[in-house]
Amino acid sequence: MTTPLQLHPLHTLLARNNLTAAAYLKRVADRHKALGYGAMAFRKEKLSRWTREGTTPERTAQLAIASLHHIDLADVERFGWPDFLLLALNDDRIVLDSPWSPAGTVKVLTDKGGHVDRRGFLIATASALTASLAQWATAAPAVAVGDRGRRVGTGAADLFDVRLEALRHLDDTVGAGQVYDAALLELRLITDLLKDASYSETTGRRLFGCAAEAARLAGWCSYDAGRHAASERHFLTSLRASGSAANPTLGAITLAFWANLRYNAGDPQGALHLIDGALADRRNITSPRVVAMLHARAARAHSKAGEPTAAWHQVDKAFAAYDTAPPPDEDLPSMYWINHGELHQVAASSALTLGEPKRALENFTAALDHADPYDTQREARGTAIYLARQAEAHLGLGEVDAAVEVGHQVIGAMGGVDSARTTDTLTELREGLSSHQDVPAVRDFLAYAA
Numbered sequence: 001m002t003t004p005l006q007l008h009p010l011h012t013l014l015a016r017n018n019l020t021a022a023a024y025l026k027r028v029a030d031r032h033k034a035l036g037y038g039a040m041a042f043r044k045e046k047l048s049r050w051t052r053e054g055t056t057p058e059r060t061a062q063l064a065i066a067s068l069h070h071i072d073l074a075d076v077e078r079f080g081w082p083d084f085l086l087l088a089l090n091d092d093r094i095v096l097d098s099p100w101s102p103a104g105t106v107k108v109l110t111d112k113g114g115h116v117d118r119r120g121f122l123i124a125t126a127s128a129l130t131a132s133l134a135q136w137a138t139a140a141p142a143v144a145v146g147d148r149g150r151r152v153g154t155g156a157a158d159l160f161d162v163r164l165e166a167l168r169h170l171d172d173t174v175g176a177g178q179v180y181d182a183a184l185l186e187l188r189l190i191t192d193l194l195k196d197a198s199y200s201e202t203t204g205r206r207l208f209g210c211a212a213e214a215a216r217l218a219g220w221c222s223y224d225a226g227r228h229a230a231s232e233r234h235f236l237t238s239l240r241a242s243g244s245a246a247n248p249t250l251g252a253i254t255l256a257f258w259a260n261l262r263y264n265a266g267d268p269q270g271a272l273h274l275i276d277g278a279l280a281d282r283r284n285i286t287s288p289r290v291v292a293m294l295h296a297r298a299a300r301a302h303s304k305a306g307e308p309t310a311a312w313h314q315v316d317k318a319f320a321a322y323d324t325a326p327p328p329d330e331d332l333p334s335m336y337w338i339n340h341g342e343l344h345q346v347a348a349s350s351a352l353t354l355g356e357p358k359r360a361l362e363n364f365t366a367a368l369d370h371a372d373p374y375d376t377q378r379e380a381r382g383t384a385i386y387l388a389r390q391a392e393a394h395l396g397l398g399e400v401d402a403a404v405e406v407g408h409q410v411i412g413a414m415g416g417v418d419s420a421r422t423t424d425t426l427t428e429l430r431e432g433l434s435s436h437q438d439v440p441a442v443r444d445f446l447a448y449a450a
Contacts, residue, residue, distance in 0.1 A: 008051040009085035013069075016089070021047040032064035040064070056081050075125060086229075095236050096128055100139040102194075102208070105244040108237050109191040109211060124232055129270055132236060133277035136251055139243025142204035151198040157206035160190060164213050165333055171217065172337070175381050176224035177418030183217040190214060205245045212241035212250045213334065216257060223261045224381075226420040231261055249286045252278040252294060253334065259297045268305040272298060288325035289335035292318045296346040303350035311354060315347045341367040341374030345386050352389055357396030364390045376413075381422050384413035388425040395432050403433065404441045411449060 014024050025042035032040040037060040049055040057065070062084075066076045069088035076084045094111040098104040124132070163186060171179045190211045193199070199207065219234030235258040242251035255278040259271035275298045278285075285291055295318035302311035322343060328336055348363035364386065367374040376383040387410045394403040407429055414422055430449055436442045 009082050009089070010047065010051050013085060013088055020044075027068060028061065028064050031068045032060060035060075035064060035067060037064065050082075072125070092229075092233060095233050095240075096124070096132075098240075100135040100240060100243055102140065102142045102204070102244045105208065105211075105237075105240045106191065106195050108240055109187065109215075110195065124236065124270075126270060126273075129273055132239060133274070133280075136239050136243050136277070137280070139240070141246035142201060142208050142244050144199065144201045145204060146198045149197040152193055152203060152207075153199070154203050154206055156193060157203060157210055160186065160207075160210040160214075161333075164210065164217065167217055168334060169378075171221065172379050172381065173417075175418035175422070176221035176420075180218060180221035180225065183214050183221060187211060187214040187218060205247070208241045208245035209247050209250055212238045212245055212247070212254065215241060216250075216254045219254075219261075220257055223257075224419050224421050226424075228261060228265055232258070235261070248281065248284040249290055249332070252285050252290050256290070256293050256297050259294075259301060263297075263301040263304045268301040271301040271304075275301065287332045287335055288321050289331050289338040292321040292325065292343065293335070293338050295321055296343055299346060299350050300353075303353040306354070308354045308356075311350050315343070315350065318343050318346070337375075337379065339374070340370045340372035344370060345374055345382070348393070349386070349389055352393050352396070355396075357393040360393040361390065361397070364393065380413060380415075381417045381419045384410050384417065384419075384422045385425050387413055388429045391429055392432055395436075400433075400436050400439055401441060403429075404439075404445045407433065407445050407449065 013019075014021065017024075019027075021044040022042065025044065025047055029040040029042040032038070040061060050057055056062075062076060062081055063073070065071075066073065066084060069085070071084055071087050075087055078084075079086070095108050098107050167179055167182055167186070170182075190207055194204070194207050194211065215234045215238035219231045219238060222228075222231035222234055235254055238254040239251055239258075242248070242254060255274045259274040262268070262271035262274065275294050278294050279291070282291060295314045299311045299314035299318060302308075302314060319340075322338065322340065325331060325338075328339075344363045344367035348360045348367065351357070351360035351363060367386070368376070374383075374386070387406055391403040391406040391410065394400075394406060410426060410429065414426065426449065430446060433442050433446060437446065
């Protein structure tokens with residue numbers, strides 16, 4: 001049963017453990033005393049103050065609660081009250097702790113955990129990231145299954161590949177809102193075959209590969225909608241499926257998208273850890289475009305960490321990797337969007353983050369003027385986001401009129417795209433322009449974009 005989203009995490013904890021407020025607070029008080037913090041009152045009114053009146057518990061009370069639920073002090077610091085309580089809900093234990101084997105992957109694929117909508121929340125600690133990368137590198141691949149259900153061949157995987165290709169392009173055009181449910185449907189269909197059908201080793205690995213891509217798409221759509229906890233669940237599921245598929249290239253793609261989430265959620269070092277894991281055995285990555293994407297993600301992570309030298313070094317490595325890539329129709333179908341234009345957009349975004357608006361504009365221009373340009377017709381969501389960053393670069397150079405002109409292009413590019421990231425980007429642009437309301441064109445734009 002889905003937990004109502006309006007519930008405070010503490011109420012959810014009590015409900016799942018069948019505890020009254022008084023009984024729970026007595027446990028907290030006992031732990032508080034056992035930790036050497038002294039006596040703590042445990043009248044049930046205290047819980048109401050914490051959950052309904054917005055009162056933050058004293059530091060020692062938070063530490064007692066964390067100890068009661070085996071939550072690390074570092075995570076108390078990282079997430080704060082009351083968000084660190086979400087770690088005690090155990091919605092993610094199956095995806096984090098199941099064996100890295102085909103049976104473990106199927107168990108994760110059929111899990112219905114993660115019911116609480118934890119927007120902006122990351123479920124994987126630094127130690128969980130490290131453990132996941134190590135286990136992915138040694139994951140047991142799928143073997144033939146011949147003793148259950150009807151037998152399926154590689155034709156089933158071929159059909160899933162076609163459907164997933166269509167979903168990738170739909171995501172470019174209409175955004176994550178509509179594509180997420182379709183990706184979950186594909187994942188359920190694939191999972192049903194993996195769980196109930198017979199197949200050869202080759203077919204099994206192909207099906208796990210399709211599951212990895214469907215879960216990656218679901219993770220990307222969740223991220224685009226601002227649902228970070230759900231996104232990490234899907235990315236971790238995808239990484240597991242890529243291990244069962246014995247396909248390190250698919251896993252590297254997932255790690256690149258997961259890194260995007262981490263650095264944009266305020267954890268650039270975690271993002272770099274994921275990228276390093278993907279590149280640890282780059283010889284097994286079959287696509288130069290995937291390698292280029294990984295270096296581009298590393299550049300953005302370094303820029304978010306305020307490390308310009310490392311960021312530009314990674315930009316150079318991204319272009320160098322791309323220069324070895326074959327024509328798009330000879331590379332992975334999922335990498336159609338990686339080209340010179342995309343890499344220049346990444347370079348521009350990195351420059352903007354590093355406080356170099358002039359260098360950012362040079363790369364935004366190169367992204368469109370290059371012989372291998374960024375495709376604004378295909379990439380509606382990305383076009384809106386990059387245009388908003390271009391407007392921000394103009395603002396950084398004091399070019400207010402140019403920023404407003406590009407701002408109108410942002411609104412035009414957003415039409416019909418369901419994407420929280422795009423909406424957030426426009427909000428940030430409006431906030432940047434708000435200090436220039438003495439300019440009539442700015443006032444008109446802010447009224448139009450409201």
